[in-house]
Amino acid sequence: MDSTSFVALLSAVLFTIGVLGVLLRRSALLIFMSVELMLNAANLAFVAFAHRWAQLSGQVIVFFVMAVAAAEVAVGLALIVTIFRTKRSTNVDDLSALRG
């Protein structure tokens, strides 16, 4: 197994752990952190394949992913703070106002 395959495998494992975090945890903050873990796993695969094929494009894409992740975190955390002001909770099970 060469290093590219190993990093691709590591990226798959980290992405799966992130998915499990989104599916299993109930705190909105923990779910958000798991999403960051998944983004990071995808970045890892991008850099590994950029290294393997000697392309710079993979690294540039990772740069864009990081910029979008920063924007997403700013807005997402603002939403969580706003929801906390009205609901007094970050548990996603408490946010059931739209349940039919």
Added chain:
Amino acid sequence: MTDLPLLIILGAISIASALGLLLSRNAIYAALFLVLNFGVGAVIYLVLNAPFIAVVQVSVYAGAIMVLFLFVIMLLGAERLSPAENPPGIPLQRPLAIALGAALFGLALYVLFARQPPATPSPMVDSSPAAVGQSLFSTYVFPFEVVSILLLVAMVGAVVLTRNK
């Protein structure tokens, strides 16, 4: 490959810290595990000949984003995650989540390793920050400008959302 042993050690730390994030009972500990994971990721980027991305990872992810997370956790006083995470919202949530996660992992393994790529050793590309910047401001200049507008919109949105009326 000479850097495979190093990558195996880094990968073990990375997976352990991700599991710590998944299993920890305190949101602060979870955030610190995630910082460790991002730091290890930066070292992996260095091993993979991507120094610019490694530094951006430390300053943006492990620095800015995780500081924001820690601020919000402490601001809301949400460190203690409710121990009553069970009963889950949906019946059978835990076994279903684990089964779906395993299916996703199997699918990812199939996509990544079903076809072996041709084993041609690629030449070392010049991936210095100067080369990345050259690419960013020539080939990718339009997405770069779009990202600047996106960051401005996100900043205004965050200010508007959290403003006290």
